[in-house]
Amino acid sequence: MVETMADTPDIAFERLAATILDGFWFHYPDWASTLGLHEHDARLSDRSAEGLAAESAWLAERAAELAEVDIAQLSVQNRVDAAILATRLRMMRFFLDDLHEYEWNPAEANPGVALYTLLARDYAPVATRLTAFAGRLRQVPAALTANRVLLAGKQLSRIHLELAIGQFEGTVDLLGGELEAALEEAEEVRPAIDAVRPAALEALRDHIAWLKERLAAGDAGEEDFRDPRIGAELFARKLSLHLDAEADAAAILARAEADLERVTEEITQAAADYEGVAVPEDAAERSALVRRVLNRLAEAVPDDDTVLEYARSAVLEQIAFVRGHDLMTVYDDPYEVVAMPEVHRGVAVAYCDPPGPLEPAEAGVQTILAISPTPEDWTQERVDSFFREYNLHMVHNLMVHEAMPGHLLQLQHSQRFESPTPIRAALWSGSFVEGWAVYAEELMARHGYPGAGDPAGVRLQQLKMQLRMIINTILDGRVHGHGMTEDEAMALMMDRGFQEEGEAAGKWRRALLSSAQLSTYYVGYTEVSDLVRDLRAAHPDWTERQLHDAVLGHGSPAVRYLRELLAL
Structure with a gap:
């Protein structure tokens, strides 16, 4: 790192940060596009x-x-950004040098998301x-060939x-109808697409056939499958880096198991209040009471149509409610609710995909709120x-989380934050983002958000979602660190x-497909809730x-840094 006589520590750091971020965008062009x-x-x-x-090698050099x-010589803003950047470099090195997921998770090589972003x-x-x-698209055949070489023998x-x-099959579909719809608006680009699409489609179909052969060989016992669980040691390290939280894996699991008991008592009392009865003494009767009330609420259902x-x-109802109760500043940035594209399906039920945080505001890019339809091969x-x-x-509770005042609004606020470096915009904290969304669910229920005309029903569903969030954290830790079985998980x-x-x-499938991500909701929620409590005490x-x-x-920094920024 070269410094001049006129450099202050802040200027030198900001120059280095810009160099590192430029390297990120070179190594991860699809990430740069989403940003x-x-x-x-x-x-x-x-x-x-x-x-x-x-x-x-590049990551190791930048970390050094x-x-x-x-x-200690930096401003508080740059001090926080330097800590965030250092943690991200450690996490990326961990993924490459220790976790090696690219050697056992073939979904990582799918170019579909990189292509879909551009559409x-x-x-x-x-x-x-x-x-x-x-x-x-021109690079797809070579990329998939390289991936088969990488995965061979693994x-x-x-x-x-x-x-x-x-x-991958979703990516093939993307190159059909969705691409054609875009080409209808720009026929002048069709020759360039037609020059590369056939080879890309052939490469994708060949790769799918190769993946199916690997699956069939494993099912026939000709090769062994790898356990998707990453183990206690790797899980603890990944969780620490992913969450950037002060608590460790053991402390997080212990608090979650204690909170499971607390929230169980809360939902039992809420169910008793809903039915106008006393809480039963017998544990089985208490459980039956909660299930009876939740089953009644579950009779009002939507469908795929x-x-x-x-x-x-x-x-729309939530936007009006937040404004009416003056809970926080609401913006009128564009958004749309859509069916989840196939390239994203298979893990989560819904997601919020905001404009790239480094996208110019004048671009007017809208947030996409996506909900997955049920799979076609599911039984009725x-x-x-x-x-x-x-x-x-x-659904009302889900949209509070994904949209208002959850992800949609929180990320609109985040988009408006300005800092000496773009680190906080580019490297946001998943635990803060998810933690805020869960806190938003509780906030709306506490203020009597009526949902489908039944605020007590919303409160019960919110408590059920809290139970789910807590159990997700227990699953995350016990599946990857303690060998929890499918039967144990389903019973829980x-x-x-x-x-x-x-x-x-x-959710069992998601616990196997991911690690550390399911804990972000609970850890972020507890940290955000504790932060709001302390901030309220400091500013009554x-x-x-x-x-x-x-x-x-x-x-959207991790809460440990937000405390420093808020002088707590």
Whole structure:
């Protein structure tokens, strides 16, 4: 790192941070696109063995340079950003050098998300985006060939192999109808697309066939599958890096198991109040009471044909409620509620996909709120079970989380934050983002949000979601660190969490497909709740709007840094 006589510690750090971030965008062009940086839109990441080795060496060099910075000499804003950047470098090195997921999770090589981003985001004219799309499409055959070389002879995870097959098939579909719809708006780019699409489609189909051969060989006992559980030691390290929280894996699991008992008591009391009866003494009767009330609420259900429109209406009602109660500043940025594209299906039920945090505000890019329809191969019984879980009351709670005042609003606040470096915008904290959304559920229920005309029903569903969040954390830790079995997990979710069988089965799958992510909700929620409590004590004269705007006014850092920024 070269410094001049005029450099202050802050200027030197900001220059180094810019260099490191530029390197990120070079190594991860698809990530850069999602953030709103479009210099590398025509490129795919080099995930070959040689590319990964070069990336690992680059990360080590940048981490060494950052370690030379005297953090104590920086401003508070840069001090926080330096800590965030250092943690991200450690996490990325952990993924490459220790976890090696790219060697056993074939879904990581799917170019579908990198391609879909260019179709879904209207940050530039369609012709500009399709020209970049053609550039990425041209690289698909070589990228998939390199991935097969990388995976040859490696033990793959069966469940990740199944996920990859489904998502790769979604990418093939993307190159049909969705791409054609975009080409109708920019026919001048069709020759460039037609020059590369046939080879890309052939490569994708060949790769899907190869993945299916690997799956069939494993099912026939010709090769072993890898356990998708990453083990206690790797899980503890990944959780620490992923959450950037003060508590460790053991402390998080212990608090979650204690909170499971507390929230069970709360939902039991709420169910008794709903029915106008006393809480039974017998544990089995208490459980039956909660299930009886939740089953009654689950009778009001949407279906695949109506759930999107119902979700759209729910968001409008929530915007009016937040404004009417002056809970925080609300913005009128554009958004839409859509069916989840196939390249994203198979893990979560819904997601919020905001504009790239580095996208210029004048681009007017809208937030996408996506909800997954039920899979076509599900039985009617499982579909019915799913919509009993995601009944009308739960859809309201879900949209509070994903939209208002959850992710949609929080990320709009984050988009408006300005800092000397773009680190906080680019490297946001998942635990803060998810923790705020869960806190938003509780906030709305506490203020009597009526949902489908039944505020007590919303409160019960919110408590059920809290149970689910807590159980997710227990699953995360016990599946990957303690060998929890499927039977144990299903019993925990269905008996203690009152979940429908379809939801529980999906969550078991998600616990195997991911690690550390399911804990972000609970850890973030406890940290955000504790922060709001302490901030309220420090500023008893603040209105709720002042309080919440202060929490949302510093981007999306981990709560440990937000405490420093708020002088707590």
